[in-house]
Amino acid sequence: MSVMESFEEEVRAAVSAALADMGFPDAEFRTEVPPGESADLAVPCFQMSKAMRKAPAQIAEELASRVPASGHISAVSALNGYLNFTMDGDALVRGTMEDILSSEGAYGSVPANGVRVNLEHTSTNPTGPIHVGRARNPVIGDTLARCLRMRGYDVTTEYYVNDVGKQVVILTWGVNNLDESQVDMTEDRDKTDHKWVAYYRKANSLMESDPEVAEQISDMLRRFEAGDHSVIDTVRETAEGMLGGLKETLAGINVVLDRYTWESTFIADGSARDVVERLKRSKYAGQEDNGAWYLDLKDFGIQGKNTKFTFTRADGTTLYTTRDLAYHLDKFTRADRVIDVLGEDQKLGSKQLCSALEILGCDRQPEPMFYSFVSLPEGKMSTRRGVVVYLDDLIDEAVSRAYEEIEKRRTDLSEERMREIARTVGVGAVRYNILRVQPEKQLVFRWEDALNFDGNSGPFLQYAHARACSMLRKAGAYERCTDPSKLRDEAEVRLAKVLSGFPAVVRDAAEGRRIHLLPAYGHELASAFNQFYAAVPVLGAGDSRDARITLVECVRDVLRNVLQCMGMGAPEEM
RNA sequence: GGGCCUGUGGCUUAGCUAGGAUAUAGCGCUGGCCUUCUAAGCCAGACGCCUCGGGUUCGAAUCCCGACGGGCCCGCCA
Numbered sequence: 001m002s003v004m005e006s007f008e009e010e011v012r013a014a015v016s017a018a019l020a021d022m023g024f025p026d027a028e029f030r031t032e033v034p035p036g037e038s039a040d041l042a043v044p045c046f047q048m049s050k051a052m053r054k055a056p057a058q059i060a061e062e063l064a065s066r067v068p069a070s071g072h073i074s075a076v077s078a079l080n081g082y083l084n085f086t087m088d089g090d091a092l093v094r095g096t097m098e099d100i101l102s103s104e105g106a107y108g109s110v111p112a113n114g115v116r117v118n119l120e121h122t123s124t125n126p127t128g129p130i131h132v133g134r135a136r137n138p139v140i141g142d143t144l145a146r147c148l149r150m151r152g153y154d155v156t157t158e159y160y161v162n163d164v165g166k167q168v169v170i171l172t173w174g175v176n177n178l179d180e181s182q183v184d185m186t187e188d189r190d191k192t193d194h195k196w197v198a199y200y201r202k203a204n205s206l207m208e209s210d211p212e213v214a215e216q217i218s219d220m221l222r223r224f225e226a227g228d229h230s231v232i233d234t235v236r237e238t239a240e241g242m243l244g245g246l247k248e249t250l251a252g253i254n255v256v257l258d259r260y261t262w263e264s265t266f267i268a269d270g271s272a273r274d275v276v277e278r279l280k281r282s283k284y285a286g287q288e289d290n291g292a293w294y295l296d297l298k299d300f301g302i303q304g305k306n307t308k309f310t311f312t313r314a315d316g317t318t319l320y321t322t323r324d325l326a327y328h329l330d331k332f333t334r335a336d337r338v339i340d341v342l343g344e345d346q347k348l349g350s351k352q353l354c355s356a357l358e359i360l361g362c363d364r365q366p367e368p369m370f371y372s373f374v375s376l377p378e379g380k381m382s383t384r385r386g387v388v389v390y391l392d393d394l395i396d397e398a399v400s401r402a403y404e405e406i407e408k409r410r411t412d413l414s415e416e417r418m419r420e421i422a423r424t425v426g427v428g429a430v431r432y433n434i435l436r437v438q439p440e441k442q443l444v445f446r447w448e449d450a451l452n453f454d455g456n457s458g459p460f461l462q463y464a465h466a467r468a469c470s471m472l473r474k475a476g477a478y479e480r481c482t483d484p485s486k487l488r489d490e491a492e493v494r495l496a497k498v499l500s501g502f503p504a505v506v507r508d509a510a511e512g513r514r515i516h517l518l519p520a521y522g523h524e525l526a527s528a529f530n531q532f533y534a535a536v537p538v539l540g541a542g543d544s545r546d547a548r549i550t551l552v553e554c555v556r557d558v559l560r561n562v563l564q565c566m567g568m569g570a571p572e573e574m
Numbered sequence: 575g576g577g578c579c580u581g582u583g584g585c586u587u588a589g590c591u592a593g594g595a596u597a598u599a600g601c602g603c604u605g606g607c608c609u610u611c612u613a614a615g616c617c618a619g620a621c622g623c624c625u626c627g628g629g630u631u632c633g634a635a636u637c638c639c640g641a642c643g644g645g646c647c648c649g650c651c652a
Contacts, residue, residue: 030592038595046594046633055632056594080595125652165652263652292650303577306648313650320652344646347578372579372645380645405614425614436600437587440579442645449586449601453614456587456600463614471611512591520588523599534607534616541610552611574614 003095004500007072007087011041014073015083018066024052039077039084040092040497046081056081089493090484096500097482100554108506108561113152118335119145122250122257123160126242127171128197130249131388132445133381134343136371139434139567140515141341142255144369146565147510147518156335158259160327163239164267165320166221169231171196172238173217174203189392193245196238197383204384225317227267236264249392253427254567266326272318275325275360279311282359290314300355302348309352321349325356328366338366339513343373344440369513371439377446389445399426401451402459406574413573424569425459431568432458436519456523461563462571464526468556469572471538471549478549486547491528491535495551498528502558506565522562529555 001009008031019027027048034042045059052059060078067076067083075086100107121141124134145155162168174183175196183202187194206213223231243260250256266272276293279285284295291314298307311322331338342350350368357365375381381388403422410418433450437443453459487493505521508514538548560570 035595035598042595044594047592082595084595162652167652288650290650294650303648306577310650315650317650319650324652344579346647348647351578370579370646375645402614409612409614441587442580443586446586452586452601454601455614457614459614460600463612467612467615474611516588520599527599530615531617533611537610539611573612 002099002500002503003072003092004504007085007092008041010071010073011043011085014067014070015043015063018063019048021066022052022062024048027051034082034084037494038079039075040087041085043083043085044081045083092500093484093487093493093496094482096496097550097554100499100557101480101482101550105557105560107558108502108565109150110152110503112154115153115337116335117148117153117155117337117339118158118331119148119155119339119341120158120160120331121145121341122246122255123162124246125162125167126193126239126246127167127200128242128383129191129193130246130391131381131383132391132394133374133388135391135394135430136374136434136439136443137341137343138250138255139253139431140369140371140439142567143431143435143515143518143565144339144341144510144513146567147506147515150506150561150565151510153337153510156259157257158261158331159257160324161239161243161260161262162320163236164224164263164323166217168235168239169221169224170203170207170217171200171242172235173213173220174199175238175241176234177216178202186386191245191248191392192241193249194390194392196242196245201384201386225315232264236262249395252395253391253431254569261327261330263320263323263327266323266330267318271326271330272323275322275329276312276316276318278360279356284359288314291316295356295359297352297355300351300358302351302355306348306352309356311356321353321356324349324353325360328353328357329360329362331366332362332364338364340366340368342368342370344370345373346370367513369439372442374443374445377444394450395427395430397426397447398430398451399423401453402426402429405453405459421571421574424571425453425462425574428458428462428563428568429453430458431566432461432519435516435566438516456519458568459574461519461522461526461559462568463574464529465556465559465563465570466572466574467533468529468552468559471552472556473572475539475549475552478546480550480553481546482550483547486544487551489532489536491532492548492551495528495532495555498525499554499558502561509565518562518566522559522566525555525559525562529559 011031015029019025029043029048031041031043045056048059049056060081060083063083064076064078069075072088072091073085074088077084119141122138124130145157148155178199183198185198187198207217220231224235279295280293285293286296287293292310293312294308294310296307297309310319312318347370354365399422402425403418406418406422436456505517509517538552541548563570
């Protein structure tokens with residue numbers, strides 16, 4: 001348990017005892033971190049006011065008089081209906097530093113809990129490169145996976161590949177029937193996703209203008225549905241080729257998934273068919289005159305005309321959603337908890353999926369996490385229309401921007417080293433920018449925001465880390481020292497407090513799926529460190545030298561962990 | 575038409591689940607700081623009818639109702 005957590009426990013115990021003393025042993029209360037520097041922890045006394053028939057301010061006063069300052073509690077006071085606790089500064093500074101040092105780089109992590117989590121994310125259609133509109137998905141998913149792992153979960157990340165359906169058949173037709181001279185190759189990037197999207201666009205437009213092409217594609221689709229392996233395999237190969245490009249992009253932003261599951265497997269192994277048979281037998285099932293099957297979900301909290309959830313076509317073939325059901329049943333055999341990171345357009349579908357799972361007798365539900373799409377100032381992005389900013393282009397732009405910055409301030413580094421740092425910083429800036437905003441808020445993509453390297457940005461955190469590393473390099477020999485009497489400056493105590501908050505941030509980010517807490521915390525830590533850096537000398541500090549260097553070491557460790565949680569590199573110089 | 579999400583200084587944003595202490599931070603703006611360890615930094619300052627209107631409450635950015643603006647969805651598509 002961290003110092004802050006044990007302090008909170010101590011406060012809770014003391015308040016419980018005082019409440020029992022006043023004759024209210026069952027009174028409920030919670031703790032919160034008060035604003036400003038007034039105190040370290042507060043208990044609001046408003047909720048208990050009614051039951052106790054006393055004014056909050058009076059309750060706070062009475063409690064304050066009954067809670068002695070002891071252990072880690074150095075001061076107790078009542079103010080405006082709050083009971084305020086101050087933690088013994090020395091204990092906090094020493095305890096936090098010792099926690100960090102003794103965990104040997106794993107500060108913030110907790111031991112394995114044995115819970116298997118399956119986290120599906122990204123899962124974009126393999127018909128074109130990943131664009132910024134959907135780039136939140138891999139970044140959110142990967143970051144959540146990292147947080148959950150720190151919290152002891154056994155996480156498997158998974159990409160569900162759509163190798164079934166019209167879009168991917170159109171792509172396959174294009175790649176196999178058009179040659180380079182026929183397509184509008186605007187991309188010069190040597191990656192399958194960027195090359196093939198030109199074929200996809202051309203195939204789409206030909207399908208609309210040329211009836212013969214439309215017929216060929218329809219024919220392919222029919223053969224696909226009928227189980228013609230020559231078609232199915234070609235489509236799969238095309239999707240695999242496209243996916244290769246997407247994987248490269250993802251690896252470029254430090255996202256590597258553990259597993260790829262192909263939609264077609266649920267047709268091939270008969271499990272989608274199984275789902276159909278089981279659903280048909282449920283009391284919610286019905287059949288249209290033409291033979292299509294559906295579930296009526298009006299008893300499942302689904303409103304209006306969305307209660308009809310169709311699970312077969314008229315000809316009896318399965319639909320995307322049917323296969324997704326088979327997929328989720330499969331996931332539940334492999335994991336205790338299933339998390340899906342989805343675009344907000346999937347909200348209704350996800351709800352229907354949950355209802356259908358319940359009908360199938362599945363006692364668990366996937367936990368969806370939704371994000372809003374990123375749009376351009378001129379509107380929605382579209383691969384087919386070519387109105388897009390590709391993630392690859394954003395990354396390249398960010399990396400070259402970072403390179404310019406390094407070139408400006410460093411003359412001592414090799415070309416190769418500068419490129420390496422630029423990569424780390426550019427990618428970090430992109431990830432940070434996506435993470436700093438709550439997923440459900442809609443976002444308009446603007447280059448000047450995406451390439452911001454100052455203030456609340458990825459490079460700000462990375463810079464603080466590089467600065468800490470640089471100081472430690474120059475420090476030479478020192479003895480670790482956690483003696484609080486050597487760290488009496490306001491900036492030092494403040495910095496230690498911020499450090500002490502990290503475990504709780506990881507906990508809240510992982511358990512509450514509120515990963516935007518990470519960038520906020522990282523910024524707060526980097527900022528506290530920069531203030532400390534400006535306020536006191538470290539290397540030439542005389543008596544406090546060892547203690548301050550040790551504090552810098554702690555900051556470096558925690559910054560590295562925050563960055564790692566967000567999937568950002570921690571450069572040792574920049 | 576119905577459903578879900580969202581609206582906080584010029585711009586971006588935290589806080590909203592569990593209503594309470596002077597509403598968080600960044601960009602931009604004004605002014606200062608590189609002979610202490612990386613100025614991608616630090617310090618100081620200006621900038622807020624928390625979209626609007628009602629309601630609940632001792633108290634509302636936060637809860638409820640209703641407008642209005644933005645997003646998404648309502649396929650036998652994926």
